[in-house]
Amino acid sequence: MIRIAVIGGDGTGPEVVAEGLKALSAAAEKVGLDYQVKEFDINGNRYLKMGGSPDEPTIPVITDEEIEELKTFDAIYLGAVGHPDIAPGILEKGLLLRLRFELDQYVNLRPVTLYPGVPCPLAGKSPEDIDFVVVRENTEGIYTGMGGVQYKGTPQEVSTQINCTTRFGAERVIRYAFETCKKRNKKKRITLVHKTNVLTYVGQTWFNTFQQVAKEYPDIETDYNHVDACCMWFVKNPEYYDVIVTDNMFGDIITDLGAIIQGGLGVAAGGNINPKGVSMFEPIGGSAPKYTGKNVINPIAAIAAMAMLLREIGENKGDEKLKEAGNRIEEGIKATTPKMKSQSAGKMGFSTTQVGDLVADAIRSAN
Numbered sequence: 563m564i565r566i567a568v569i570g571g572d573g574t575g576p577e578v579v580a581e582g583l584k585a586l587s588a589a590a591e592k593v594g595l596d597y598q599v600k601e602f603d604i605n606g607n608r609y610l611k612m613g614g615s616p617d618e619p620t621i622p623v624i625t626d627e628e629i630e631e632l633k634t635f636d637a638i639y640l641g642a643v644g645h646p647d648i649a650p651g652i653l654e655k656g657l658l659l660r661l662r663f664e665l666d667q668y669v670n671l672r673p674v675t676l677y678p679g680v681p682c683p684l685a686g687k688s689p690e691d692i693d694f695v696v697v698r699e700n701t702e703g704i705y706t707g708m709g710g711v712q713y714k715g716t717p718q719e720v721s722t723q724i725n726c727t728t729r730f731g732a733e734r735v736i737r738y739a740f741e742t743c744k745k746r747n748k749k750k751r752i753t754l755v756h757k758t759n760v761l762t763y764v765g766q767t768w769f770n771t772f773q774q775v776a777k778e779y780p781d782i783e784t785d786y787n788h789v790d791a792c793c794m795w796f797v798k799n800p801e802y803y804d805v806i807v808t809d810n811m812f813g814d815i816i817t818d819l820g821a822i823i824q825g826g827l828g829v830a831a832g833g834n835i836n837p838k839g840v841s842m843f844e845p846i847g848g849s850a851p852k853y854t855g856k857n858v859i860n861p862i863a864a865i866a867a868m869a870m871l872l873r874e875i876g877e878n879k880g881d882e883k884l885k886e887a888g889n890r891i892e893e894g895i896k897a898t899t900p901k902m903k904s905q906s907a908g909k910m911g912f913s914t915t916q917v918g919d920l921v922a923d924a925i926r927s928a929n
């Protein structure tokens with residue numbers, strides 16, 4: 563029996579999560595998997611209803627009790643975070659970043675995979691060319707909130723945002739990336755992405771740690787790219803990459819570029835992973851307020867996040883049934899994408915729920 567906590571969140575989050583749960587139900591039936599789902603009403607609307615200010619974080623977006631309860635689940639399945647009436651940062655910091663930090667989900671695993679039949683904006687590239695994973699550090703860098711502002715609102719305003727980098731934090735995520743590369747067993751190549759020519763202090767911590775860990779993996783080829791050059795190579799030679807490991811913000815930025823070369827945010831999924839704790843899986847696109855409630859948003863990314871959830875926790879627990887359920891969902895996606903006209907909201911040739919049904923039917927009718 564596995565227990566999954568579901569946070570639909572804001573905007574189109576609940577709509578896409580519903581389709582992921584449909585796929586879960588179909589796969590569970592197929593492999594005889596026992597599971598339980600509990601939905602949590604944690605989102606921008608609730609924050610406003612409880613009297614939270616839209617301009618400043620006046621009340622918690624998620625309560626301490628909810629965090630404690632979430633820690634008792636096998637995994638968390640998240641839809642989207644972001645509300646048009648709430649100032650940027652309140653929900654992001656109060657919900658998404660808080661969960662990543664408090665549950666110590668120090669790896670943000672973001673596969674960049676071009677599914678069959680999905681148009682790639684890069685000329686001449688096919689699914690064999692676009693198949694790599696980005697391992698993004700998820701608890702440090704400039705995301706921690708260290709820093710501050712002084713003389714606010716005056717011409718003398720001064721603000722700092724500190725890049726908090728620790729050897730411990732870099733080492734654990736780099737080690738995870740090497741293990742991922744070994745398990746993938748593909749090109750056996752790992753690329754560190756940073757900006758060591760300018761960020762000389764934190765860059766050295768990353769670079770030296772990377773070199774040190776690399777010694778333990780003599781059959782894995784290592785390389786280093788500056789983040790700006792990496793953006794160029796993503797477009798020119800995506801087939802070069804196998805596993806990338808990088809800092810929190812660089813990882814945030816390059817994975818949006820990664821998402822577009824795999825067909826868009828409608829397709830890209832990610833996992834916030836604590837290998838010894840509770841991990842959280844999500845489509846990496848936002849809450850898409852303008853498409854909310856219209857049944858037009860692409861649920862593929864959320865369904866792919868469910869596949870990842872099952873495979874990752876299956877791997878962690880050594881549970882073959884979970885892994886198989888995840889693989890079956892992945893196959894269901896691959897059977898569905900060639901039937902879709904586009905991966906963009908409103909242009910798929912199907913509604914959100916129809917795409918979910920296609921995936922669920924493909925899972926049910928597979929051998």
Ligand code: IPM
Nearest residue numbers: 643654655658659814817846
């Ligand atoms: C992501 C998002 C978040 C991030 C935001 C919403 C805080 O862009 O998951 O990539 O920057 O990590």
Ligand code: MN
Nearest residue numbers: 814815818846
């Ligand atoms: Mn992002």
